[in-house]
Amino acid sequence: MATQQTRSLARFMMAPSVILLFVWMIVPLLFxxxxxxxxxxxxxxxxxxxxxxxxxxxxxxxxAFLSSILNTLxxxxxxxxxxxxxGILLALLLDQPIWGQGIVRILVxxxxxxxxxxxALVWKNMIMxxxxxxxxxxxxxxxxxxIDWFGQHPLTAIILIVAWQWLPFATLILLTxxxxxxxxxxxxxxxxxxxxxxxxxxxxxxxxxxxxxxxILIQTIFLLSVYAEILVTTNGGPGYASTNLPFLVYxxxxxxxxxxxxxxxxxxxxxxxxxxxxxxxxAVGKNLDK
Amino acid sequence: xARAVTTQHKTIATAAAWIVALLIFFPILYTxxxxxxxxxxxIQGFALIPSGTMESYAEVQAQSGYFKFFLNSVILSxxxxxxxxxxxxxxxxxxxxxxTKRTKDILMWMxxxxxxxxxxxxxxxxxxxxxxxxxxxxxxxxxxxxxINLPIVVWMLYTYFREIPGExxxxxxMDGASLWNEIIYVLTPMAVPGIASTxxxxxxxxxxxxxxxxxxxTTNAAPLTAFISSFSSPQGLFWAKLSAAxxxxxxxxxxxxxxxxxxxVRGLTFGAVK
Numbered sequence: 001m002a003t004q005q006t007r008s009l010a011r012f013m014m015a016p017s018v019i020l021l022f023v024w025m026i027v028p029l030l031f032x033x034x035x036x037x038x039x040x041x042x043x044x045x046x047x048x049x050x051x052x053x054x055x056x057x058x059x060x061x062x063x064a065f066l067s068s069i070l071n072t073l074x075x076x077x078x079x080x081x082x083x084x085x086x087g088i089l090l091a092l093l094l095d096q097p098i099w100g101q102g103i104v105r106i107l108v109x110x111x112x113x114x115x116x117x118x119x120a121l122v123w124k125n126m127i128m129x130x131x132x133x134x135x136x137x138x139x140x141x142x143x144x145x146x147i148d149w150f151g152q153h154p155l156t157a158i159i160l161i162v163a164w165q166w167l168p169f170a171t172l173i174l175l176t177x178x179x180x181x182x183x184x185x186x187x188x189x190x191x192x193x194x195x196x197x198x199x200x201x202x203x204x205x206x207x208x209x210x211x212x213x214x215x216i217l218i219q220t221i222f223l224l225s226v227y228a229e230i231l232v233t234t235n236g237g238p239g240y241a242s243t244n245l246p247f248l249v250y251x252x253x254x255x256x257x258x259x260x261x262x263x264x265x266x267x268x269x270x271x272x273x274x275x276x277x278x279x280x281x282x283a284v285g286k287n288l289d290k
Numbered sequence: 291x292a293r294a295v296t297t298q299h300k301t302i303a304t305a306a307a308w309i310v311a312l313l314i315f316f317p318i319l320y321t322x323x324x325x326x327x328x329x330x331x332x333i334q335g336f337a338l339i340p341s342g343t344m345e346s347y348a349e350v351q352a353q354s355g356y357f358k359f360f361l362n363s364v365i366l367s368x369x370x371x372x373x374x375x376x377x378x379x380x381x382x383x384x385x386x387x388x389x390t391k392r393t394k395d396i397l398m399w400m401x402x403x404x405x406x407x408x409x410x411x412x413x414x415x416x417x418x419x420x421x422x423x424x425x426x427x428x429x430x431x432x433x434x435x436x437x438i439n440l441p442i443v444v445w446m447l448y449t450y451f452r453e454i455p456g457e458x459x460x461x462x463x464m465d466g467a468s469l470w471n472e473i474i475y476v477l478t479p480m481a482v483p484g485i486a487s488t489x490x491x492x493x494x495x496x497x498x499x500x501x502x503x504x505x506x507x508t509t510n511a512a513p514l515t516a517f518i519s520s521f522s523s524p525q526g527l528f529w530a531k532l533s534a535a536x537x538x539x540x541x542x543x544x545x546x547x548x549x550x551x552x553x554x555v556r557g558l559t560f561g562a563v564k
Contacts, residue, residue, distance in 0.1 A: 010388045013380035017444055018396065020377065024437045025403045031414035090310065096303035106548050107311040110318055113547035115498040117518040118536040122321050124522075125529055132529075134320065137336040167314065173563050176555045214559045225407045228500035228515070232522035249409040254505070259413055266410035277405040281398055 029270070035263035043257050055264035064240045065265070068248040072272070075159055075244055076223045080216055082163040087170030087215065088208070092200075094171070095178045105175075112168040116228035123161045124150065124233045154234045154242035161229050166222075170215045177211035178204070217280040224273055245269050318540070325533035332529040346534035354517070356535060363513035363539075365428055366503070367496035370435035371489050374443045377436070379485070382447035383477075387456065397448065401560065404441040408501045419506055428511045431503065435496045443492055446557045450484025487553035490546060494554075497543050514539040 039051045059065040094104060111119065127134050128149040136146035149157040181204065189199050225246050230236055236243035236251065243251070245265060253262035312319075324332050325347070326340035350356045385393045415434075416425075424430030454477065462476045500515040507516050518539055521532050547554070555563055 007388070007390070010384035010390070013384040014396070016377045017381035017400070017440060020437065021400055021403050021440060025406060028411035028414035028418070029406070031417075032410055035413065093303065093307050093310065096307070097300050098304040098307045099300070100304070100308070104307050104311045105551070107315040109547065109551060110315055110544060112554075113494060113498070113543045114318065114540050115515050115518065115543070116500040117504075117515050117522075118321075118540055119317075121518060121521055121532060122317050122536060125532065126320055126324060127317055132333045132335070134336055164314070164317070169558070172551060173555055173559060176552075177563055211559075211563045214563055218558060221405050225409065225501070227409075228504060228519065231504070232519050235522075246407065246409040249412060250505070253413045254416065262413060266407070266412065269407040270410045273405050273407050273410075277402055280405065281402060 032263045032266045035259050036267050038260050038263075040259040041257050042259070051260065055260045056268075058261055058264070059268065064243065064248065067240050068243050068245045068265075069268070069272075071155060071240075071242065072224065072244040072246075074155060075162065075226055076220055078159045079163045079166060079223055080219060082159070083166045083170040083219065084212060084215060086163075086167050087174045088212075090167070090171040091174035091178050091208075092204075094175055105172075109168045109172050111164055112166070112172075114165065116165070117232050119165050120161055120229040120232045123157075123164070128157055128160075150234050151238065154238065158226070158229055158233060158242055161233070162223065162226055165229075166219055169219070173211055173215050174208060177208050181207050217276065220276045221273070221280065224269070224276065245272070318544075321533045322537050323533075324529055325537045327530050327533075329528065329530045332533070346530040347538070350531050350535045350538075353531075356517070356538065359512055359514050359517040360538065362428065362511055363497055363515075366431055366435055366511070366513050367493045369428075369432045370439065370496050371443075371492045373432065373436045374440050374492060375447075375485060375489060378440060378443040378447055382444050382451050385444075386448055386451035386454070387459070397445065400441040400444055404438070408438075412505065415502075416505070425506060426508045426510050426512070431506055431511050431513075434502050434506065435499060438499070438502070439492050439495055442495070442557060442560075443488055445560050446488040446491065446553075447484060449556065449560070450488070451481060453484075454480050487550065488557065490550045491553050491557040494543055494547055494550065 036055055037050060037052060038048065039055075040048050059069070090108065094101070094108065098104065114122075125133070128147075130136055130146050130148040130151070133146075135149070139146040147153070185203060186199065189203055194202070226244060227246050227250070230242055230244065230247045234242040236247050240248075246269065249262045249265040249269065252258045252265060323338060323340050326342050326344070327337075328341060328343050328345060331337070331341060385397065419425045419430055422430075424433075458476060458480075459472060462472050467476065497513075498515070500519075503513050503515045504519055507513070514535075518532075518535060521528070521535070
């Protein structure tokens with residue numbers, strides 16, 4: 001059926017997307033790679049030039065770089081644990097017969113649609129503010145000292161905000177997967193006397209494993225590049241306490257104009273993302289064959 | 291399927307689900323409530339009943355020209371979505387209806403571009419935008435948002451198009467329909483729901499994009515993400531105004547989102563979970 005003519009038509013139809021994405025991905029990336037071996041500072045052009053791997057060496061010698069990678073990983077792993085465990089529990093709960101299920105679903109999914117700056121500022125000012133926030137009100141109600149979230153535990157605060165944004169996503173996807181579980185299988189297991197726990201371990205969890213994988217992979221892609229939440233709450237501080245890799249790259253590039261260092265950070269970010277992408281592609285690719 | 295559900299079980303589950311749901315929704319609810327308070331009220335401690343004043347809404351518009359940012363958000367999200375659809379439909383179409391050996395590789399490669407971290411190209415893009423005068427321009431940002439969402443659009447359209455049975459095309463061809471007629475009368479009506487869902491999800495994603503929209507704009511092309519971020523440097527406590535601006539910024543997308551739950555799952559998992 002694929003004649004020469006339809007084949008060239010297909011190529012012609014695909015060309016714009018492919019070319020655009022290719023240019024958009026390759027050209028800036030080559031720039032970044034080139035800059036990462038340069039000392040380049042638009043404010044101090046005299047010392048510009050090739051410097052080999054010294055920008056990368058900073059990742060070993062400068063504590064800010066190392067801690068930014070560590071913070072990136074802490075954010076990713078903590079949010080994943082909270083959202084996946086929380087998401088499974090919530091999905092199990094919402095899968096029960098309940099009154100007003102439609103409204104409950106809408107309430108639970110809502111945070112996902114809140115733009116990151118709004119989510120972060122609302123949490124920062126109205127929920128976690130050490131003086132006027134709701135958490136402070138609750139603490140005072142119980143006679144406790146309110147916690148200065150962004151001063152004392154900046155990374156924890158950011159993790160809480162980001163987890164709040166992504167919990168709905170995990171819940172929605174896990175719930176969708178749960179609802180496709182065959183009712184008869186569940187019934188049969190029940191008839192055989194399988195309790196809730198063993199039903200969950202031997203039937204539900206294996207059924208959801210694919211959805212869980214997808215949730216982990218997709219969230220990781222987005223969590224590796226958390227940015228706005230940090231920008232509007234702690235601005236990376238105090239010190240570098242809540243600076244992750246994307247935020248450090250932004251600081252180096254657009255605030256300090258240390259383009260070489262920023263680019264090296266960018267290349268490291270690409271490598272990190274590629275490790276994840278490798279697994280993600282395999283998981284999604286398997287589905288294509290079906 | 292006739293599982294006996296006791297009323298007791300249902301009552302407990304309902305209570306638990308509602309409590310959890312309200313807790314999760316609380317920050318949004320409290321923002322909406324606070325937006326109807328005066329600035330004084332807003333910092334007077336926890337209160338769920340506002341005085342109902344609309345002054346914050348009026349002030350947000352009067353002081354900062356809120357509507358301009360709102361309009362930019364609409365232009366950027368809708369514009370980039372239309373552009374992406376225009377470019378992606380032919381690609382998804384040809385991959386779904388005349389796939390070759392390489393189709394799968396191309397799809398995977400497109401997906402991989404979505405995984406490239408934005409910071410990796412921040413400076414080159416910034417330079418290109420600056421030198422071509424695209425910084426803080428709606429055109430530049432529209433193209434940018436189109437590019438970052440193009441892989442998702444192609445993928446989503448592809449998964450929808452693939453579900454259109456090929457036999458229908460053959461039947462139309464047997465009846466002597468030309469390629470053009472085939473597209474207009476047979477394929478388009480079947481493709482419209484898929485295209486509509488794709489657009490809906492993409493508008494949501496573009497509306498909430500908060501890296502490039504903040505970094506590549508200053509005033510002219512700044513959408514709501516950039517406007518709200520400007521509240522982060524507090525010269526005083528403007529919580530009622532922040533709440534009013536936030537409520538207006540999230541309301542349209544929240545409502546669109548409620549209607550697109552199913553498409554969301556499908557679009558964001560690249561068809562892996564339906």
